[in-house]
Amino acid sequence: xxxxxxxxxxxxxxxxxxxxxxxxxxxxxxxxxxxxxxxxxxxxxxxxxxxxxxxxxxxxxxxxxxxxxxxxxxxxxxxxxxxxxxxxxxxxxxxxxxxxxxxxxxxxxxxxxxxxxxxxxxxxxxxxxxxxxxxxxxxxxxxxxxxxxxxxxxxxxxxxxxxxxxx
Amino acid sequence: xxxxxxxxxxxxxxxxxxxxxxxxxxxxxxxxxxxxxxxxxxxxxxxxxxxxxxxxxxxxxxxxxxxxxxxxxxxxxxxxxxxxxxxxxxxxxxxxxxxxxxxxxxxxxxxxxxxxxxxxxxxxxxxxxxxxxxxxxxxxxxxxxxxxxxxxxxxxxxxxxxxxxxxxxxxxxxxxxxxxxxxxxxxxxxxxxxxxxxxxxxxxxxxxxxxxxxxxxxxxxxxxxxxxxxxxxxxxxxxxxxxxxxxxxxxxxxxxxxxxxxxxxxxxxxxxxxxxxxxxxxxxxxxxxxxxxxxxxxxxxxxxxxxxxxxxxxxxxxxxxxxxxxxxxxxxxxxxxxxxxxxxxxxxxxxxxxxxxxxxxxxxxxxxxxxxxxxxxxxxxxxxxxxxxxxxxxx
Numbered sequence: 001x002x003x004x005x006x007x008x009x010x011x012x013x014x015x016x017x018x019x020x021x022x023x024x025x026x027x028x029x030x031x032x033x034x035x036x037x038x039x040x041x042x043x044x045x046x047x048x049x050x051x052x053x054x055x056x057x058x059x060x061x062x063x064x065x066x067x068x069x070x071x072x073x074x075x076x077x078x079x080x081x082x083x084x085x086x087x088x089x090x091x092x093x094x095x096x097x098x099x100x101x102x103x104x105x106x107x108x109x110x111x112x113x114x115x116x117x118x119x120x121x122x123x124x125x126x127x128x129x130x131x132x133x134x135x136x137x138x139x140x141x142x143x144x145x146x147x148x149x150x151x152x153x154x155x156x157x158x159x160x161x162x163x164x165x166x167x
Numbered sequence: 168x169x170x171x172x173x174x175x176x177x178x179x180x181x182x183x184x185x186x187x188x189x190x191x192x193x194x195x196x197x198x199x200x201x202x203x204x205x206x207x208x209x210x211x212x213x214x215x216x217x218x219x220x221x222x223x224x225x226x227x228x229x230x231x232x233x234x235x236x237x238x239x240x241x242x243x244x245x246x247x248x249x250x251x252x253x254x255x256x257x258x259x260x261x262x263x264x265x266x267x268x269x270x271x272x273x274x275x276x277x278x279x280x281x282x283x284x285x286x287x288x289x290x291x292x293x294x295x296x297x298x299x300x301x302x303x304x305x306x307x308x309x310x311x312x313x314x315x316x317x318x319x320x321x322x323x324x325x326x327x328x329x330x331x332x333x334x335x336x337x338x339x340x341x342x343x344x345x346x347x348x349x350x351x352x353x354x355x356x357x358x359x360x361x362x363x364x365x366x367x368x369x370x371x372x373x374x375x376x377x378x379x380x381x382x383x384x385x386x387x388x389x390x391x392x393x394x395x396x397x398x399x400x401x402x403x404x405x406x407x408x409x410x411x412x413x414x415x416x417x418x419x420x421x422x423x424x425x426x427x428x429x430x431x432x433x434x435x436x437x438x439x440x441x442x443x444x445x446x447x448x449x450x451x452x453x454x455x456x457x458x459x460x461x462x463x464x465x466x467x468x469x470x471x472x473x474x475x476x477x478x479x480x481x482x483x484x485x486x487x488x489x490x491x492x493x494x495x496x497x498x499x500x501x502x503x504x505x506x507x508x509x510x511x512x513x514x515x516x517x518x519x520x521x522x523x524x525x526x527x528x529x530x531x532x533x534x535x536x537x538x539x540x541x542x543x544x545x546x547x548x549x550x551x552x553x554x555x556x557x558x559x560x561x562x
Contacts, residue, residue: 062378069478099453
């Protein structure tokens with residue numbers, strides 16, 4: 001099973017909000033590409049917001065969980081905002097909670113997004129106003145991308161390979 | 168061919184031989200000539216021509232014999248048989264014996280002969296390249312196999328060291344018994360565990376899972392072992408009590424690991440048992456699944472949420488305390504087990520095993536077999552198992 005690569009990582013961005021979507025089984029074989037991609041992304045002007053979409057993730061291994069943490073650290077250091085994780089699978093959530101990732105990321109599900117979560121988030125204490133704003137912006141960008149610009153998602157690995165070929 | 172090819176012609180009839188030599192020399196070839204079979208063979212052996220033109224009917228050594236000798240001594244040298252039409256059946260035999268082509272005498276158009284020669288040279292070149300290519304591949308293959316063997320031997324040696332660092336299975340500290348099993352998915356393991364007396368009153372233990380696989384992760388387990396040994400030593404040397412406080416141990420490990428920028432992190436649980444109060448204080452950095460505590464009646468999962476070690480500079484760790492029952496089993500297992508079954512199934516199976524054993528201490532090998540973990544089965548991820556028990560009835 002270790003040799004089968006059936007996972008992929010897609011990327012799209014809109015108005016400075018970046019979305020990384022993890023699909024399938026995310027194993028350490030994908031990590032070098034994602035790592036390089038993230039480095040490239042953060043070498044320029046920092047993203048205004050970052051969303052990690054795990055709704056189509058079947059499994060994610062420790063190496064890639066470490067990568068998610070790195071993205072969170074980068075965002076925090078560069079513009080102080082938190083990364084949003086979109087996740088509604090119980091087993092994925094179990095892993096995220098066990099590692100207390102809910103302390104580091106804003107973990108939301110599709111359902112909460114759709115049920116007027118904006119209002120609920122807006123009701124939180126004023127300390128979290130900035131992060132609430134980020135989550136809303138991220139939400140809007142993501143919905144926009146998913147509904148109207150699905151084609152804008154590009155496979156991270158092939159994009160990197162193309163870049164390397166062009167160098 | 169950029170170099171001039173050497174052609175040997177073995178032909179007893181002078182006019183024909185001279186005609187061939189003159190024409191082919193004009194065409195740019197270097198010509199060698201022999202009038203009979205044995206001198207032809209001698210010349211062949213001495214000069215190693217690129218093509219041999221050989222008449223079938225020769226004085227002394229028969230043309231077919233010459234052909235057979237050349238093709239056996241030098242299978243890659245093309246031999247073109249030159250023969251009179253009336254000896255067609257001989258020509259067929261010649262081809263069967265290894266001649267590459269056949270030109271009939273008298274040769275009305277020398278161009279036919281020249282084409283035959285050029286074709287033969289091209290074909291010989293292809294054959295030679297093909298053989299070289301195949302030989303290269305065979306050499307590469309051999310080298311790769313040797314290298315692979317070396318790597319495997321290296322890893323086996325590394326594994327032996329890792330296993331040496333593990334604590335002895337089935338060790339008692341006071342009324343507490345510690346047992347352990349480790350099943351690496353490859354030779355080297357990213358999982359590690361240890362248990363040790365801290366002082367007369369305290370026992371320390373931990374289980375850790377390093378992210379990733381292979382040698383890099385194995386190095387990090389060795390680093391962990393070394394760091395914990397350091398923390399143990401500083402208790403005696405400088406009265407630094409970190410080792411007694413799980414929350415501080417994780418905090419310090421987190422600092423030490425983050426500083427190294429290794430691109431590796433660990434999920435782990437570190438605990439200290441107090442022999443006087445029979446209580447357990449532990450701190451967890453993302454240990455998953457959480458440990459099971461069986462008190463003789465029910466199975467409870469300990470609360471063990473926490474950030475991994477080595478991932479966040481600013482991570483804070485918390486400690487939890489529980490009183491240990493008179494008789495209990497505490498089972499720690501690494502997340503490799505979840506590749507074999509989901510968490511609920513794990514809990515169910517464990518409970519089932521307990522009810523089958525009816526209160527007596529679980530045999531570790533039976534337990535692992537009952538959980539489908541077999542030593543010779545290929546595992547997708549390392550599995551570490553530690554069982555701490557205390558049998559109240561024996562006190």
